[in-house]
Amino acid sequence: MTENHDIEATLKYHNATKHSYASVRANPHFLDFANQPLPFKIYPTLEPSRLPDEMRQTGVAALSAIAQSVPAETDASPDLKAIAQLLYLSAGITRQRKYSGGEIYFRAAACTGALYEVELYLVCGELSDLPAGVYHFAPAEFGLRKLRAGDYRSLLVEATSGEPAIAHAPLTIVCTCTYWRNAWKYQDRTYRHFGWDNGTLLANLLAVATALGLPAKVVCGFVDDRVNSLLDVDSRREVAFSLVALGHGSAISSQPPAEISPLGLETVPLSRHEVDYPLMREMHAASSLHSTEEVAAWRGRTPLMSFPPPAGPVSQLQPLSDDEMPRDAVEQVILRRGSSRKFARTPITLPQLSTILDRGTRGVPADFLDPLGTQLNHLYLIVHAVEGLEPGAYFFDRDRKLLEYLKRGDSRDVAGYLGLEQQLPADAAVDIFFLADLRPILQRFGNRGYRAVQLEAGILGGKCYLAAYAQRLGATGLTFYDDDVTRFFSPHAEGKSAIFLVALGNSVKRQS
Ligand SMILES: Cc1cc2nc3c(=O)[nH]c(=O)nc-3n(C[C@H](O)[C@H](O)[C@H](O)COP(=O)(O)O)c2cc1C
Numbered sequence: 001m002t003e004n005h006d007i008e009a010t011l012k013y014h015n016a017t018k019h020s021y022a023s024v025r026a027n028p029h030f031l032d033f034a035n036q037p038l039p040f041k042i043y044p045t046l047e048p049s050r051l052p053d054e055m056r057q058t059g060v061a062a063l064s065a066i067a068q069s070v071p072a073e074t075d076a077s078p079d080l081k082a083i084a085q086l087l088y089l090s091a092g093i094t095r096q097r098k099y100s101g102g103e104i105y106f107r108a109a110a111c112t113g114a115l116y117e118v119e120l121y122l123v124c125g126e127l128s129d130l131p132a133g134v135y136h137f138a139p140a141e142f143g144l145r146k147l148r149a150g151d152y153r154s155l156l157v158e159a160t161s162g163e164p165a166i167a168h169a170p171l172t173i174v175c176t177c178t179y180w181r182n183a184w185k186y187q188d189r190t191y192r193h194f195g196w197d198n199g200t201l202l203a204n205l206l207a208v209a210t211a212l213g214l215p216a217k218v219v220c221g222f223v224d225d226r227v228n229s230l231l232d233v234d235s236r237r238e239v240a241f242s243l244v245a246l247g248h249g250s251a252i253s254s255q256p257p258a259e260i261s262p263l264g265l266e267t268v269p270l271s272r273h274e275v276d277y278p279l280m281r282e283m284h285a286a287s288s289l290h291s292t293e294e295v296a297a298w299r300g301r302t303p304l305m306s307f308p309p310p311a312g313p314v315s316q317l318q319p320l321s322d323d324e325m326p327r328d329a330v331e332q333v334i335l336r337r338g339s340s341r342k343f344a345r346t347p348i349t350l351p352q353l354s355t356i357l358d359r360g361t362r363g364v365p366a367d368f369l370d371p372l373g374t375q376l377n378h379l380y381l382i383v384h385a386v387e388g389l390e391p392g393a394y395f396f397d398r399d400r401k402l403l404e405y406l407k408r409g410d411s412r413d414v415a416g417y418l419g420l421e422q423q424l425p426a427d428a429a430v431d432i433f434f435l436a437d438l439r440p441i442l443q444r445f446g447n448r449g450y451r452a453v454q455l456e457a458g459i460l461g462g463k464c465y466l467a468a469y470a471q472r473l474g475a476t477g478l479t480f481y482d483d484d485v486t487r488f489f490s491p492h493a494e495g496k497s498a499i500f501l502v503a504l505g506n507s508v509k510r511q512s
Pocket residue numbers: 106107108109110111112113114196197200337338339340420422424476477478479
């Protein structure tokens with residue numbers, strides 16, 4: 001048995017990082033603002049080259065872009081303008097706000113604590129206006145720093161054991177996550193946040209790729225050490241989490257280098273000192289893949305999860321028709337997005353909710369979701385104020401496109417409690433909880449399945465954000481009391497684990 005298949009590691013991590021009423025009160029952690037990490041990775045010895053900041057207006061409706069993907073074998077290659085657009089609309093600085101302790105640079109995608117632990121790197125062949133190389137995206141300068149010159153894509157082909165999308169991609173974006181930047185606030189639970197925050201970013205990236213006519217595929221199966229050494233990250237601090245193959249061209253034929261030389265580049269320390277949380281690094285080590293054979297065996301069919309026909313009353317989804325669908329373009333919607341800080345207790349409509357559920361869950365192109373359209377997470381809802389639906393708890397039966405009524409009644413107080421005693425889930429019109437049965441997922445994918453299930457929840461949550469903002473509604477990601485969530489939705493949710501939560505509704509605008 002490989003280390004990845006010793007799934008006790010995931011169960012240990014997952015159980016140890018659950019939030020509960022008692023665990024939150026027993027935690028003495030406080031935010032040490034004097035030691036707050038920098039939100040950017042800075043290579044002081046490398047000059048960034050600025051990316052073009054003129055945005056192409058794709059005009060592609062956000063509600064279409066999140067629901068579709070470009071067929072895998074469509075020949076397409078991004079130019080520098082397209083790359084700039086992909087980077088800006090997934091990880092660029094879209095707003096900034098001063099506060100007493102300094103300035104927050106908000107990014108295109110939602111991120112826990114606005115701490116932005118996800119870094120992006122490009123690995124590309126010779127493109128029309130960008131030389132082959134390995135680059136780091138610098139959001140503060142909106143530029144690229146060249147880390148290596150030359151075509152290193154064959155190394156990714158090898159590391160992914162010949163994953164076809166990577167083997168044909170003119171460009172692959174590697175997403176890494178930096179422990180300390182998020183653990184400063186969230187401690188050991190940070191490893192879950194890697195999936196969530198990488199996921200919301202990918203929801204934007206995938207939608208923009210679709211709008212630009214680029215095939216895209218998320219790849220989670222790779223030999224960790226090989227990818228980390230290509231980027232020369234210090235893997236005690238920063239680790240590759242996901243890859244996104246972009247575009248399609250002729251297959252890469254060169255041999256990967258046997259050895260990859262370290263770069264030894266200086267980076268600016270994030271804080272005066274860093275606090276180590278060993279659990280999250282253990283979780284990463286236990287879910288690492290060590291050989292191409294292991295990767296090849298990892299990739300493949302997703303365990304199928306079917307549900308018995310609904311036992312209780314149901315409501316059919318009623319998504320807006322194409323004629324009624326808001327057509328705001330994806331770039332416009334991403335720039336408008338921000339997490340709701342307060343919800344009005346006013347209703348949304350069943351067609352609005354149905355559109356979010358339908359468009360947000362039509363499938364993610366990913367190597368752990370085979371065939372396209374399979375899904376690891378299940379959606380459970382607490383409805384407070386949706387015209388056309390009784391308040392109560394529901395299960396979203398995606399295959400049958402209906403909501404199964406589980407429990408009747410006003411649950412605003414319960415929802416507020418489940419969402420870590422915050423006001424947002426109590427005031428929202430509806431709360432969507434993502435739950436997963438970890439057993440078949442871990443059995444099939446080992447500990448690496450835990451990365452996949454968190455990442456998928458983040459992507460689906462990110463799509464819900466965009467589907468809400470496309471309809472001029474508000475949304476926010478939220479954290480939760482794990483076991484209380486499962487208990488609330490049981491017996492239907494018996495045995496499942498709470499993975500993520502998104503609240504939706506009408507935002508109350510900030511008064512300033
Ligand atoms: C996975 C996730 C969990 C979040 N959890 C909370 C939360 O528990 N409470 C909260 O007020 N905001 C939460 N947020 C919202 C973030 O604070 C917000 O995304 C961040 O401050 C950046 O702001 P923006 O989304 O407006 O760009 C969460 C966001 C994400 C993506």
